[in-house]
Amino acid sequence: DAGITQSPRYKITETGRQVTLMCHQTWSHSYMFWYRQDLGHGLRLIYYSAAADITDKGEVPDGYVVSRSKTENFPLTLESATRSQTSVYFCASRQGQGYTFGSGTRLTVV
């Protein structure tokens, strides 16, 4: 089921550049989330959103910005990428039962 899509799948960027990772869902779910996945840390919540125009910080928000002008989109922006932000990023949504995850974006900051 491709109800939640992330783009790009892979991205290489340079330190200091701004990068935006896209997340789109087709169900109009209220809640959306951004996680980063790192070895030894599992998945850590960066930001989440309860509805359009409502966002809140998660566990590791520093260096990231989110917006949610439309229910179906929840982009994540790295304002000035650092090497420590090299990771796999997963977007997820929830309404009712369970959480559904996107395929992930593998970001490398060089």
Next chain:
Amino acid sequence: AQRVTQPEKLLSVFKGAPVELKCNYSYSGSPELFWYVQYSRQRLQLLLRHISRESIKGFTADLNKGETSFHLKKPFAQEEDSAMYYCARAISQNEKLTFGTGTRLTIIP
């Protein structure tokens, strides 16, 4: 802090042997608990929710509130069970899903 603990980073089990992946959580109320599975370089897929009490792919998990545990079990491991497994907990008030650090399960043929 609200935590989910998976004490084993790596677990190797022979095919046909029983599997148990441990998960403990800290929360005084009634959390929602999940197990997610991630096959190589794929998206996370929901395996089990404690509310549904289902058995998926032969896996079961029982919530033990006294021990604050939600261990994942399967009586006979299969090679296709090799994957990364994450235990996760949600608090209904804010819907945030908190993950453990994961256990990589390898089934030895």
